[in-house]
Amino acid sequence: MTHPSGGGTADAPGSPADAYGALADAYGALADAPGDYSEGGWVKSDRQRERERLRRRRDLRSSSVATVSTVVFVVLVVSVVTASPGWPRVKETFFDLGQFTGAFPDVLAGFLLNIKIFLIAEPLILVVGLLVALVRTLHAPVFFPLRALAVLYTDVFRGVPTILVIYLVGFGLPALEIQGVPSDLATLGVIALTLSYGAYVAEVFRAGIDSVHPSQRAAARSLGLTQGQAMRFVVLPQAVRRVVPPLLNDFVSLQKDTALVATIGPLEALRQAQIHAADTFNYTPYLVAALLFIALTIPMARFTDYLAARSQRRRGA
Amino acid sequence: MSGPRETEGRDVVLRVENVWKNYHGHHVLRGIDLSVDSHEVVCLIGASGSGKSTLLRCVNLLEFVDDGVIHLDGEEITDVRADPDDVRKRIGMVFQSYNLFPSMTVLGNITLAPRKVHGVGRARAEEEARELLERFGLADKAGAYPDRLSGGQQQRVAIIRALATRPRLLLLDEVTSALDPALVGEVLEIIRELKATGMTMVLATHEMGLARDIADKVCFLDGGVLLEQGPPEQIFTEPRLPRTREFLRRVLEARRV
Numbered sequence: 180m181t182h183p184s185g186g187g188t189a190d191a192p193g194s195p196a197d198a199y200g201a202l203a204d205a206y207g208a209l210a211d212a213p214g215d216y217s218e219g220g221w222v223k224s225d226r227q228r229e230r231e232r233l234r235r236r237r238d239l240r241s242s243s244v245a246t247v248s249t250v251v252f253v254v255l256v257v258s259v260v261t262a263s264p265g266w267p268r269v270k271e272t273f274f275d276l277g278q279f280t281g282a283f284p285d286v287l288a289g290f291l292l293n294i295k296i297f298l299i300a301e302p303l304i305l306v307v308g309l310l311v312a313l314v315r316t317l318h319a320p321v322f323f324p325l326r327a328l329a330v331l332y333t334d335v336f337r338g339v340p341t342i343l344v345i346y347l348v349g350f351g352l353p354a355l356e357i358q359g360v361p362s363d364l365a366t367l368g369v370i371a372l373t374l375s376y377g378a379y380v381a382e383v384f385r386a387g388i389d390s391v392h393p394s395q396r397a398a399a400r401s402l403g404l405t406q407g408q409a410m411r412f413v414v415l416p417q418a419v420r421r422v423v424p425p426l427l428n429d430f431v432s433l434q435k436d437t438a439l440v441a442t443i444g445p446l447e448a449l450r451q452a453q454i455h456a457a458d459t460f461n462y463t464p465y466l467v468a469a470l471l472f473i474a475l476t477i478p479m480a481r482f483t484d485y486l487a488a489r490s491q492r493r494r495g496a
Numbered sequence: 497m498s499g500p501r502e503t504e505g506r507d508v509v510l511r512v513e514n515v516w517k518n519y520h521g522h523h524v525l526r527g528i529d530l531s532v533d534s535h536e537v538v539c540l541i542g543a544s545g546s547g548k549s550t551l552l553r554c555v556n557l558l559e560f561v562d563d564g565v566i567h568l569d570g571e572e573i574t575d576v577r578a579d580p581d582d583v584r585k586r587i588g589m590v591f592q593s594y595n596l597f598p599s600m601t602v603l604g605n606i607t608l609a610p611r612k613v614h615g616v617g618r619a620r621a622e623e624e625a626r627e628l629l630e631r632f633g634l635a636d637k638a639g640a641y642p643d644r645l646s647g648g649q650q651q652r653v654a655i656i657r658a659l660a661t662r663p664r665l666l667l668l669d670e671v672t673s674a675l676d677p678a679l680v681g682e683v684l685e686i687i688r689e690l691k692a693t694g695m696t697m698v699l700a701t702h703e704m705g706l707a708r709d710i711a712d713k714v715c716f717l718d719g720g721v722l723l724e725q726g727p728p729e730q731i732f733t734e735p736r737l738p739r740t741r742e743f744l745r746r747v748l749e750a751r752r753v
Binding site: 395397398401402403404405412413420 | 556558580581582584585587588589591593595596597598599600608609612613614657658661
């Protein structure tokens with residue numbers, strides 16, 4: 180390789196030629212006084228101080244540009260919306276403070292049911308998803324019917340829209356009049372959500388299991404572990420760790436889809452908002468419900484981001 | 497653990513007879529015959545793709561042979577009724593890419609098989625693992641996770657993991673090929689020590705120095721055929737076949753560059 184400093188590059192601080200010189204100096208210093216290194220007496224060079232000063236100035240400039248452009252953007256959007264001909268009407272029907280405070284207690288009470296549905300459905304979905312994913316990895320011929328059933332289940336419930344599953348379970352299951360089938364609407368909602376989301380989560384788990392390199396399984400089997408032991412002790416722990424971010428993403432989606440249960444009637448947030456809106460022809464209660472859902476999903480979304488970033492960092496380390 | 501079988505006064509651990517293996521119509525092994533005695537160290541040499549790794553994987557039943565038989569301690573392990581898990585319990589294997597379990601500590605990696613496969617209690621398994629780590633200079637790494645170890649340390653842990661179940665036979669598949677040249681030495685050190693303790697081993701290796709040093713028998717594989725086998729001094733100084741000579745000449749040339 181030829182020396183990179185040609186006539187074109189001026190010898191500004193930090194240029195390759197300079198770095199070269201610095202390296203030579205460092206070697207020279209090392210040869211002259213080997214003791215200096217081991218004593219750790221590092222004094223920041225003028226060049227490094229200048230570099231850091233420039234870096235700070237650049238960072239300051241980027242953040243001020245970001246602030247200014249954000250302010251300009253927000254002002255632009257707000258002025259376009261408020262200047263629109265229909266704005267007074269929209270403001271009245273969606274942003275009515277009196278309606279907001281009036282509907283808030285009822286919608287919040289309904290929202291507690293959403294949280295309850297979510298908290299019960301979530302562990303059930305994890306169990307169903309994991310079991311279905313594991314069944315699909317069984318290879319023994321005895322398990323063929325189970326395996327076929329698992330494939331059928333994921334195909335069907337991923338294909339049918341969640342709202343349809345809720346209708347079918349909510350109205351169809353009680354209609355069978357079988358002893359022991361729950362008739363409570365929220366419970367039926369939980370069953371429907373579990374069926375629908377279980378299929379998605381099963382695929383997430385399966386992708387995680389497939390992503391573990393076959394050499395890990397080979398190593399486990401070479402130690403005499405059975406297929407089941409290799410899955411339980413070696414493959415699954417790695418797979419689960421990998422799928423945590425996509426699973427949380429599914430749960431953010433589940434949190435808001437609890438509102439779909441409204442279609443079969445239990446008094447959750449959306450239903451309460453509907454009742455208020457029907458009374459007054461004012462849609463502000465929907466805004467209340469929307470804000471409540473956002474208040475729940477945003478922390479979850481940030482947590483997902485955090486976990487994803489952390490696993491990214493770990494893989495890079 | 498089953499006892500040794502005597503054949504003509506020798507204690508034969510592994511006998512491979514006329515083994516064939518195909519991948520997608522390509523013959524990777526073509527009628528391999530090989531016998532390994534107790535305490536014997538056999539080195540498989542040959543170019544990449546000559547079938548060394550495949551042969552080891554067939555012995556460990558990670559791959560199933562397409563023809564021929566393999567006996568371990570006189571018992572036919574290629575019998576379709578044989579339990580592969582039971583066979584693997586008696587054979588240790590070390591891989592080129594270490595294949596440590598990243599979700600477990602060093603101690604967890606080593607004690608997994610003794611505890612879950614051989615039913616050894618946790619306390620005893622850990623004690624034995626610590627003894628092994630001590631012996632191979634890794635005592636301070638017991639609680640570390642594999643990604644915090646150097647390649648050489650990882651491979652040493654992988655060897656200890658394979659040893660922890662007291663295998664009858666140890667298979668080493670190019671265990672230094674993924675290592676920084678500066679780290680190869682520490683792994684070779686362990687293998688030499690194992691040889692001194694009388695461990696029966698089959699190694700697939702590109703380290704001709706190691707093969708010359710520790711092998712009782714060197715086998716040259718070429719295109720899935722075991723072309724020539726003999727004691728290292730014969731194979732390395734007066735190979736009978738031109739193919740063997742050619743291979744060794746090329747390896748030595750590459751070394752010089």
